[in-house]
Amino acid sequence: MTISVGTEVPDVTLFRATSDGPEAVNTKEFFADRKIVLFAVPGAFTPTCSAKHLPGFIAKADEIKAKGVDEIACLASNDAFVMQEWAKSQNADGITMLSDGDLAFVDATGLELDLTGRGLGKRANRFAMVVENGKVTHLAVEEPGAFEVSSAESVLTKL
Structure with missing residues (x-):
């Protein structure tokens, strides 16, 4: 089942790169008591x-x-290292890069995109969500191959 507005984010572990190597990020803690825009992409360095x-x-x-x-x-x-290098190549200093290499988050939310037949394997679908105090207040999931509802401009209209 796909996560929806009003649902709490799943309690899973993601990773981010640090100078000491990958650091575990617990989603319950990460999203607690804050307002966060989370957007997902099928892959770093993809077009x-x-x-x-x-x-x-x-x-x-x-x-x-x-x-x-x-x-x-x-x-x-x-993985967290690829996300770190992608952030560097894009000058994404103000964006937190999270690795879901095990697909823990996308599996738990139902936001998986299966590109196995195209040589890309299973990945995160393209989406954007606003999470307040651990609860989804806005969710925009793209149709495969589309880029419309999860853009920064679209998210801005929902804040």
């Missing part, structure tokens, strides 16, 4: 993700945070 999705959130970060958002996070099924 739409690198040309439009992440750059849009980088460009609109100040506007999004001015709407009371504490943090903007990008999730992908790539």
